Amino acid sequence: MDRGVKKISLLHLGIGNVGKEVVAQIQAQKDEIVKQFGLDLVYCGLFTVRNGVFAPDGLSEEKIRNDLSEARYAPVDIEKMVLHAIDEMETPFILIDTTASDSTFPFLEKTLKKGGYVVLSNKKPLAGSLKQFENLQRLGKNRIYCETVVGAGLPVIQTLKNLLITGDEISEIQGCFSGTLGYLFSQLDTGKKFSEVVMQAKKLGYTEPDPRDDLGGVDVARKALILSRFLGQKKELSDIALTGLYPKEMGMLSVDEFMSEIKKLDDEYAEKVKNAKTQGKVLRFVATVTQTDCRVGLEAVEKTSDIGSLQGPDNIIIFKTKRYFDNPLVIKGPGAGLAVTAAGVFADILSSAQIITGGIHE
Amino acid sequence: MDRGVKKISLLHLGIGNVGKEVVAQIQAQKDEIVKQFGLDLVYCGLFTVRNGVFAPDGLSEEKIRNDLSEARYAPVDIEKMVLHAIDEMETPFILIDTTASDSTFPFLEKTLKKGGYVVLSNKKPLAGSLKQFENLQRLGKNRIYCETVVGAGLPVIQTLKNLLITGDEISEIQGCFSGTLGYLFSQLDTGKKFSEVVMQAKKLGYTEPDPRDDLGGVDVARKALILSRFLGQKKELSDIALTGLYPKEMGMLSVDEFMSEIKKLDDEYAEKVKNAKTQGKVLRFVATVTQTDCRVGLEAVEKTSDIGSLQGPDNIIIFKTKRYFDNPLVIKGPGAGLAVTAAGVFADILSSAQIITGGIHE
Numbered sequence: 001m002d003r004g005v006k007k008i009s010l011l012h013l014g015i016g017n018v019g020k021e022v023v024a025q026i027q028a029q030k031d032e033i034v035k036q037f038g039l040d041l042v043y044c045g046l047f048t049v050r051n052g053v054f055a056p057d058g059l060s061e062e063k064i065r066n067d068l069s070e071a072r073y074a075p076v077d078i079e080k081m082v083l084h085a086i087d088e089m090e091t092p093f094i095l096i097d098t099t100a101s102d103s104t105f106p107f108l109e110k111t112l113k114k115g116g117y118v119v120l121s122n123k124k125p126l127a128g129s130l131k132q133f134e135n136l137q138r139l140g141k142n143r144i145y146c147e148t149v150v151g152a153g154l155p156v157i158q159t160l161k162n163l164l165i166t167g168d169e170i171s172e173i174q175g176c177f178s179g180t181l182g183y184l185f186s187q188l189d190t191g192k193k194f195s196e197v198v199m200q201a202k203k204l205g206y207t208e209p210d211p212r213d214d215l216g217g218v219d220v221a222r223k224a225l226i227l228s229r230f231l232g233q234k235k236e237l238s239d240i241a242l243t244g245l246y247p248k249e250m251g252m253l254s255v256d257e258f259m260s261e262i263k264k265l266d267d268e269y270a271e272k273v274k275n276a277k278t279q280g281k282v283l284r285f286v287a288t289v290t291q292t293d294c295r296v297g298l299e300a301v302e303k304t305s306d307i308g309s310l311q312g313p314d315n316i317i318i319f320k321t322k323r324y325f326d327n328p329l330v331i332k333g334p335g336a337g338l339a340v341t342a343a344g345v346f347a348d349i350l351s352s353a354q355i356i357t358g359g360i361h362e
Numbered sequence: 363m364d365r366g367v368k369k370i371s372l373l374h375l376g377i378g379n380v381g382k383e384v385v386a387q388i389q390a391q392k393d394e395i396v397k398q399f400g401l402d403l404v405y406c407g408l409f410t411v412r413n414g415v416f417a418p419d420g421l422s423e424e425k426i427r428n429d430l431s432e433a434r435y436a437p438v439d440i441e442k443m444v445l446h447a448i449d450e451m452e453t454p455f456i457l458i459d460t461t462a463s464d465s466t467f468p469f470l471e472k473t474l475k476k477g478g479y480v481v482l483s484n485k486k487p488l489a490g491s492l493k494q495f496e497n498l499q500r501l502g503k504n505r506i507y508c509e510t511v512v513g514a515g516l517p518v519i520q521t522l523k524n525l526l527i528t529g530d531e532i533s534e535i536q537g538c539f540s541g542t543l544g545y546l547f548s549q550l551d552t553g554k555k556f557s558e559v560v561m562q563a564k565k566l567g568y569t570e571p572d573p574r575d576d577l578g579g580v581d582v583a584r585k586a587l588i589l590s591r592f593l594g595q596k597k598e599l600s601d602i603a604l605t606g607l608y609p610k611e612m613g614m615l616s617v618d619e620f621m622s623e624i625k626k627l628d629d630e631y632a633e634k635v636k637n638a639k640t641q642g643k644v645l646r647f648v649a650t651v652t653q654t655d656c657r658v659g660l661e662a663v664e665k666t667s668d669i670g671s672l673q674g675p676d677n678i679i680i681f682k683t684k685r686y687f688d689n690p691l692v693i694k695g696p697g698a699g700l701a702v703t704a705a706g707v708f709a710d711i712l713s714s715a716q717i718i719t720g721g722i723h724e
Contacts, residue, residue, distance in 0.1 A: 029529045036527065037504060142399060142716070154691065155517040155524075162517075162709040165398065167391045306694075309671065314689050323702050327676050329516065329695035332668075339530075339685040347524040354504070358720030 005038050006357040009058075010349070011045040011085055013107065014099030015068045018121060021342035022098060023064060026349070039353050044093075045085045049101075052081045056088045082107050091115040092143075092356045094349055097122045105132055112140035117352040121148040121345050126229070127222035130236055133229055145348035150177060150223045151315045151335040153344035159319070159331065160230055169322040170231055173289040177223045179313030179336040180206050180214045181245075181285040186311050189282050194269035195262040202259070206313075210255045215245040217285065221296045224287040228294040235294060243297030245285070276300040282308050306330055367400050368719040371420075372711070373407040373447055375469060376461030377430050380483055383704035384460060385426060388711070401715050406455075407447045411463075414443045418450045444469050453477040454505075454718045456711055459484045467494055474502035479714040483510040483707050488591070489584035492598055495591055507710035512539060512585045513677045513697040515706035521681070521693065522592055531684040532593060535651040539585045541675030541698040542568050542576045543607075543647040548673050551644050556631035557624045564621070568675070572617045577607040579647065583658045586649040590656040597656060605659030607647070638662035644670050668692055 010026075012019060026041055033039050043064050045054040051068040053059055086095070086107065095111040095118045097104050102124040111118050118140075120126065126133055126149060136144060150156045163170060176182055183206055187197040198215070201207045207214045221242045228235055246265065250258055269283075276283055281300040284307050288295050301308045310316050315335025320328045334340055372388075374381060388403055395401050405426050407416040413430040415421055448457070448469065457473040457480045459466050464486040473480055480502075482488065488495055488511060498506060512518045525532060538544055545568055549559040560577070563569045569576045583604045590597055608627065612620055631645075638645055643662040646669050650657050663670045668690075672678050677697025682690045696702055 025529055029527065032529075033527070153524075153685075155521050155693075158520070159517050162705070162712075165391065165395070165712060166705040166708040167387055167394075168705060304671070309666070312689065323515075323699075323705060324695055327674065327696050331517075331693050333686055333691035334689050337685075343524070343528040343530060343685060346528040350524075350527060354717050355720065358717065 005034055005040050007040045007042050008353045008356060009042055009044045009056075009089055009093040010096060011047070011054075011082070011089065011093065011111075012043065012096040012098070013047050013082065013104055014097060014101070014122065015046050015048050016098070016100075017338050018341050018345070019096075019098040021338045022096065022345045022349075025339075025342050025346050027064065029346075033350070037350070037354060039350075039357060041349065041353065044089070045082070047078055047082055047085075049078060049099075052076060052078055052085075054081065054085045054088075056085075079106075083110060086110045086114065086116070089114070089116065092117060094119055094352055094356075096120075096345065096349065097125070098345060100124065102128060105136075108136060108144075109139060112136065112143060115143075117143045117145065117356060119345055119348040119352060120144070120146040121341055123149045123219075123222045123226065126226045127237060130229070130234055143352070145352050146226075147348050148341050148344035149226055151175075151317055151331070151333075152337060153340035153347075154315060154317070154331050154333050154335060156317050156331060157230075159329070160227070163319065163321055163323075163329075164230070168324075170319065171290065171322070171325075172320040173227055173231075173287075173317065174307070174320075175287055175315065175317035176284055176307060176310055177220045177287055177315055177317075177335060178214065178217075178285060179315060179334065181217075181220070182310060182315065183313045185283050185285060188269065188273055191273075193263075193266045195266050198262055199259065210258075212246065212251065212255075212258060216251075217242055217244045217296050220285065220287055224289055224294050224296050227287075227289045231289065231291060233289075233292070233294065239294070241293070241295035241297070245298065272298075272300075280304075284308065284310065306332070367396055367402050369402045369404050370715045370718060371404055371406045371418075371451055371455040372458060373409070373416075373444070373451065373455065373473075374405065374458040374460070375409050375444065375466055376459060376463070376484065377408050377410050378460070379700050380703050380707070381458075381460040383700045384458065384707050384711075387701075387704050387708050389426065391708075395712070399712070399716060401712075401719060403711065403715065406451070407444070409440060409444055409447075411440060411461075414438060414440055414447075416443065416447045416450075418447075441468075445472060448472045448476065448478070451476070451478065454479060456481055456714055456718075458482075458707065458711065459487070460707060462486065464490060467498075470498060470506075471501060474498065474505060477505075479505045479507065479718060481707055481710040481714060482506070482508045483703055485511045485581075485584045485588065488588045489599060492591070492596055505714070507714050508588075509710050510703050510706035511588055513537075513679055513693070513695075514699060515702035515709075516677065516679070516693050516695050516697060518679050518693060519592075521691070522589070525681065525683055525685075525691075526592070530686075532681065533652065533684070533687075534682040535589055535593075535649075535679065536669070536682075537649055537677065537679035538646055538669060538672055539582045539649055539677055539679075539697060540576065540579075540647060541677060541696065543579075543582070544672060544677065545675045547645050547647060550631065550635055553635075555625075555628045557628050560624055561621065572620075574608060574613065574617075574620060578613075579604055579606045579658050582647065582649050586651055586656050586658050589649075590651045593651065593653060595651075595654070595656065601656070603655070603657035603659070607660065634660075634662075642666075646670065646672065668694070 042058040404420040
C-alpha cells in the first residue's frame with residue numbers, strides 16, 4: 001500500500017441484491033479510489049439475516065466474494081455478531097445498511113455513539129417512530145448519509161440539505177417516488193384497464209409479490225415522511241394523509257382473491273382517467289410536502305407539467321423554495337434499480353470517508 | 363465561542379453581485395453553522411479588482427459589511443495583497459473566487475500548493491488553457507470545488523463526479539446552459555421575430571451589454587469544455603465545435619451597428635423555426651459532450667423532449683450513462699441568478715469546510 005493511504009473500515013448489513021452490487025462496485029473501483037483519494041475502503045464485516053463474516057483487520061478477497069445467502073456457516077446469533085463487530089472497530093468506521101429491516105436501529109445507534117458513520121439505503125430507521133428518528137439525529141446528524149432513501153441514486157437528499165443549510169426556505173417539495181406506480185399510470189394514460197395493467201406489472205416483476213404493497217402507497221409515504229422530518233415536521237407515519245389505490249376492505253383478501261377482484265376497480269379508474277383527460281390532465285401518484293403538511297395520493301395533474309409528462313418508471317422531485325420560486329429545481333430519472341441505488345450508496349460511502357479522513361492533501 | 367468549534371478562514375476574491383450575496387448568506391447562517399456543524403466560517407480577506415481588506419485573525423463585522431466598490435481606501439497593489447494574504451493564512455483555509463477574471467490562476471495555484479481549498483464560481487481558471495486546468499488538477503484535484511460553474515446552484519458537478527468515481531460510464535451529457543438563450547428560443551417558439559426578441563432581451567437586461575457575448579455561445583462552450591475535461595478529454599476552447607447565432611462578419615460591427623443590422627437575420631430564423639415546427643420540433647441552443655466529442659450550437663429537437671419542453675431561462679442537463687441508460691438522469695431549473703449561484707458557492711464552502719475539519723464528532 002502506498003504511503004499516506006488511509007484505511008476506512010466498512011461493516012455492511014444486508015448483502016441482498018443491492019448489497020451485493022455495492023460490494024461489487026466498491027471492489028471494482030478500489031484501486032481508483034486509492035489513487036484519486038488516498039482512501040483504502042476495507043471490508044471488515046458482511047452480514048445477512050442468517051449469516052455473517054467478520055475480521056477486524058479486513059476480510060480476504062475470497063470471503064468478500066462468498067455468497068452469504070448459502071448456509072455455508074453454522075447458524076449464528078447475528079445480532080450479537082454485529083454488536084461485537086461494532087465493538088471491535090477502531091473509530092471512525094462506516095456501517096452500511098442496505099437491508100429492508102426495521103430492526104437495525106440498535107446497530108446504527110451503537111455505531112453513532114462510538115463516533116462511526118452510517119450509510120443507509122434502508123428507509124425504515126428514518127421512517128420509524130419519530131423518537132427513533134430524533135435519537136439518530138441527536139447522536140450524529142452529520143454522520144448519517146442516506147441519499148438513496150428517496151429517488152435511489154438521484155441527488156435528492158444532499159440537494160435538500162444544501163438548500164436548508166444555506167438558508168433557503170422550502171415552500172413545497174412535490175414528486176413521484178414510485179417507479180412501479182409511475183409505470184402503472186403511464187400505462188393507464190394509453191387507455192388500458194387498471195386490472196390489466198396491475199396484472200401485467202405483477203407478471204413482469206415490477207410490483208412486489210403482493211401488489212398491494214405498492215398500491216397501498218406506504219413506501220411512498222415513508223419517503224414523504226423522511227422529507228417532512230428533514231423539514232422539521234414532527235410527524236409519525238400514521239400522520240401522513242395517505243390515500244391508497246384500493247379500498248380498505250380489499251386489504252383483508254388473500255393475494256389471489258385480490259388479483260381476481262381487482263377488476264371491480266376498472267370502471268372507477270376508467271372514469272377518473274376520462275375525467276382527467278377532458279381537462280387536459282393525467283393521473284399520477286403524488287407526494288406533497290410543505291412546511292406543515294404531508295400528503296400522498298392520486299392526483300390529476302396537467303399533462304404538460306413536469307409531473308404529468310413523467311414517463312414509465314421514472315421518479316421526479318420538484319423543490320419550490322424562496323430562491324427557486326418562479327421556476328423550481330427539478331430532478332428526474334430512474335428512482336429504483338440495483339446499479340443506480342448501489343452507486344448512490346457507494347457515493348455516500350465516499351463522501352463520509354473523505355470527511356472521516358479530513359481530506360487528502362496532495 | 364463554544365468548546366469544540368473549529369475555525370475555517372476564508373479569503374474571497376470578487377465582491378461583486380454574486381460575491382456580496384455569498385457574504386450575506388454566510389453571515390446570515392453563521393450561528394446555524396456553528397450549531398449544526400461546529401464550524402465557524404471566519405472572513406479574513408475580501409478583495410475586488412481595486413480594493414481589499416485583510417486581517418489574518420478575522421475581519422470585523424464592520425469591515426465585512428463595507429462596500430469595497432467605493433474607493434474608500436488608498437489604491438493598492440491587489441495582486442501583491444492577495445498573495446500576501448495567502449502567505450499569512452494558516453492551512454487549511456478556503457479561497458473563494460467569484461470573479462469573472464482570467465487572472466486568478468496564480469492565487470488558486472498558491473492556495474493549492476499551500477494545502478488550502480478553493481471554491482470557484484469563476485469558470486475561467488477551469489476553461490482556460492488545458493495546461494492550466496491540468497496544473498490545478500495535479501495540485502489539488504480533490505480540493506477544488508466548482509459546483510456553480512455549470513447550472514449555478516443545480517447539482518451538476520457533484521452528480522457527474524459521483525457517476526465517474528462509482529464506476530459508471532458516461533455515454534453523453536447534453537444540455538442547455540444559457541438562461542439568456544433559453545429565454546430567446548422559448549420566445550421564438552411563440553412566433554416572434556429574432557431581432558425583436560434579442561432587442562427585448564437586451565432592454566430587459568437579460569443579455570450582456572453586447573448581446574453577441576451571449577449569441578456567440580462562448581460562455582456555453584466554456585461550460586461544455588469544463589464538462590469534457592472532467593470526462594478526461596484533453597481539449598482547448600478552440601477545439602470545441604461551436605456554431606454561434608450570428609455570422610462571423612457581424613462580429614466586426616459596433617454594438618449599435620449590430621443591433622440595427624440584426625433584422626437581416628429574421629428571415630433565416632423564421633425559416634428555421636418553421637422547418638422545425640413542421641417536424642414537431644423546436645430550436646434550442648444545445649451543448650453535447652460525449653467521450654470524444656464536444657459540440658455547441660443550434661439544434662432542432664422534439665418539442666415534447668426534455669430539452670424541447672424547456673421554458674424560459676431554465677437550464678437543463680441530461681446524463682446518459684451505462685447505468686442511466688433507458689431513462690437518463692435529468693436536472694432542470696434556473697441556471698443563473700444571484701441567490702441560487704451564491705447558495706451553490708456557499709454549499710461548496712460548507713462541503714470543503716467539513717472535509718478540512720475531518721467532520722464533527724457529536
